[in-house]
Amino acid sequence: MIEVKDITKSFGRKKVLTGVSFTASKGEITCLIGVNGVGKTTVLNAIMGLTSTNSGEILIDGKKINKESYEKITFIPDTITMLPTMRIHDAFEFMNDFYQSWNEERAKELLTFFRLQGHERISDLSKGNKAKVNLLLGLALDVDYVLMDEPFSGIDIFSREQIADVFTSHLIEDRGVIITTHEIKDIEHLIDKVVLLDNGIILKEFNAEQVREEQGKSIIDVMREVFRT
Amino acid sequence: MRLKLDSRAPVYVQVIRYFKEQIASGALEKGKEIPSRRELANTLKINPNTVQRAYKEMEELGLINTEGNLPSKVTKDDVIIRQVREGLLTEAIDTFVTSVQALQIPLEEVIPLLKESYEKERESGGI
Numbered sequence: 001m002i003e004v005k006d007i008t009k010s011f012g013r014k015k016v017l018t019g020v021s022f023t024a025s026k027g028e029i030t031c032l033i034g035v036n037g038v039g040k041t042t043v044l045n046a047i048m049g050l051t052s053t054n055s056g057e058i059l060i061d062g063k064k065i066n067k068e069s070y071e072k073i074t075f076i077p078d079t080i081t082m083l084p085t086m087r088i089h090d091a092f093e094f095m096n097d098f099y100q101s102w103n104e105e106r107a108k109e110l111l112t113f114f115r116l117q118g119h120e121r122i123s124d125l126s127k128g129n130k131a132k133v134n135l136l137l138g139l140a141l142d143v144d145y146v147l148m149d150e151p152f153s154g155i156d157i158f159s160r161e162q163i164a165d166v167f168t169s170h171l172i173e174d175r176g177v178i179i180t181t182h183e184i185k186d187i188e189h190l191i192d193k194v195v196l197l198d199n200g201i202i203l204k205e206f207n208a209e210q211v212r213e214e215q216g217k218s219i220i221d222v223m224r225e226v227f228r229t
Numbered sequence: 230m231r232l233k234l235d236s237r238a239p240v241y242v243q244v245i246r247y248f249k250e251q252i253a254s255g256a257l258e259k260g261k262e263i264p265s266r267r268e269l270a271n272t273l274k275i276n277p278n279t280v281q282r283a284y285k286e287m288e289e290l291g292l293i294n295t296e297g298n299l300p301s302k303v304t305k306d307d308v309i310i311r312q313v314r315e316g317l318l319t320e321a322i323d324t325f326v327t328s329v330q331a332l333q334i335p336l337e338e339v340i341p342l343l344k345e346s347y348e349k350e351r352e353s354g355g356i
Contacts, residue, residue, distance in 0.1 A: 029276065168270040168277055189240055189275045209239050209279060218236035 001025050002073075002145060002176065007046055007056030009200075016042050017200040020056070026144060026176040028192040029167060033181060035227050039200045040180035041078075044147045047178075048075045060145070071101060076138035078150040080130050084123035088116060088133055095137055107140035110171060114162060128159025135163060145176045152186055160186050188219055196226050203227070232273055240275050244283035248292060252303055253314040259307075262300045263293060 002024040009017040016038050024030035034040045045051040047058055049065045060069040082091045088111070096102045111118060114132040125133065135151055152160050166172060167190045181187070184194075188208075196204045203226045211217050232247050234240060251257035263269075266284055270277040284301060287293045291309045295301040304310065329339055 028278065164274060165271065168267065168274065170267060188236055189234055189273075189279075192276060192278060209241065209282075212237060213239040213242070216237050221237065 001059075001061060002047060002178070003059040003062075004043065004047065005057050005059070007043075007053045007058065009042055009046065009051065009053045015200060017046070017053070020197070020200070020202050022195045022202060022205050024145070024176050024178045024193070027174045029172075029177045029179065029187075029190060030193040030195060031179050031181060031184065031187065031191040032195045032197055033184060033223065034197040035182055035223075036198070039197050041149050042200075043197070044075060044149055044178065044180060047147060048073065050075070072143050073145040073147065074101075074138045074141045074143045075147045076135055076149065076151065078153060080122065080134040080137075082122055082133075082137070085121065087119055087121050089118035091122065091133065091137060092118070095140070099141055101142040103140050103142045106142075106171065107136065110136040110140055113166070113169070113171065126156075126159075128155040131155045131159060132163065135166070139166065139171060143175070145178070146172075148177065148179045150180055150182075152181060152183060164190060184219055184223075191219075194219055194222070196223060198227060234273075234275070240279045241283040241286065244269075244273070244275070244280065245287055245290075245292075248283075248287060249313050249317060252292060252310060253317050257303050259303050259305045259310060261303045263303060265300060 004020055004022050007017055007020045008015070020039075020043060022030075022032075032040050032043060042051060046053050047060075047065075049070070058065060060072060063069055082094065086094070092102075092104065092107055095107075096104065114129075114136060116129060116132060116136075120129075122130065122133065131151065135148070138146060138148070151163055155163075164186050167177070167187070179187070179191070184191070191208055193205070193207055195202060204222065206222065208219055211219070211222055232243065234243060248257065248263070252259075257263070264272065266280045267277055269275075270280045273280075284293065284295075288295060288301070291304055291306060292313065293301045293303055
């Protein structure tokens with residue numbers, strides 16, 4: 001489990017996160033939703049230890065992030081970080097050299113899943129296919145937790161659908177996933193848990209099925225209540 | 230397999246209902262294999278944990294049986310199948326009666342209209 005406990009972060013005088021707490025379990029998809037502004041990406045960066053926090057702590061399976069737990073998580077940024085001149089299989093090689101947890105077989109499986117070819121050059125890919133390669137590189141790592149920053153942002157509907165298909169496939173298996181998004185339409189029935197974040201404050205954390213069952217509300221109903229007040 | 234999801238109702242309940250309807254209508258024959266949890270999650274674009282929950286509940290209700298690692302199968306128990314059918318029918322009739330009674334329409338007036346509508350639906354292939 002990833003436990004974010006009361007973290008606060010300021011950039012200069014600007015408070016970006018205030019007392020942020022939530023948990024994300026293995027085998028579950030946790031969705032961090034914010035309609036506007038900063039905070040979501042900073043939370044993911046803080047979990048990865050890429051940004052320092054002013055107070056609070058983050059535990060991965062009960063321990064503070066260290067070299068060992070770092071190997072259990074991967075962070076997939078919202079844009080591909082590979083050089084545009086690389087071909088997909090060059091990116092595979094790069095990942096293989098760089099990460100111990102790189103699983104070449106799963107990478108190939110994902111390539112087929114997304115109907116991509118290894119010889120394609122990253123700069124020649126459409127926006128949607130670039131997003132798929134970006135996701136693929138992270139998902140091909142043998143890790144317990146995957147953090148995805150806006151995986152659905154700015155890409156066409158068919159690419160979004162294909163990416164959503166990953167979540168119901170064995171390629172996610174029993175991993176814990178945290179996704180940030182501002183749009184949940186494509187994944188409304190795929191996510192387990194919702195964390196609503198606004199201006200660096202957690203407004204609500206809930207289980208989607210539970211809210212549907214106990215209150216007869218959709219995720220969007222709850223968002224409307226929370227973000228409009 | 231198609232299922233239009235209501236985003237305000239628990240997904241696992243909707244999945245169970247779908248299976249009940251399929252079993253009651255005979256579209257899913259008794260003893261027939263049903264999709265694996267992951268297959269169903271993928272087809273319906275829903276969370277695999279939710280499917281797991283629906284299957285577990287159906288298992289408890291005796292609607293499906295799973296032996297070891299084999300695929301789950303629809304029950305062969307006619308008593309259970311009859312109960313499912315009756316349950317769905319009672320529910321449908323209750324809804325119907327409530328809305329007709331609210332309009333204060335006597336039963337004698339409703340029955341011929343019901344028959345007519347039922348026949349029409351059948352001819353158009355709805356039933």
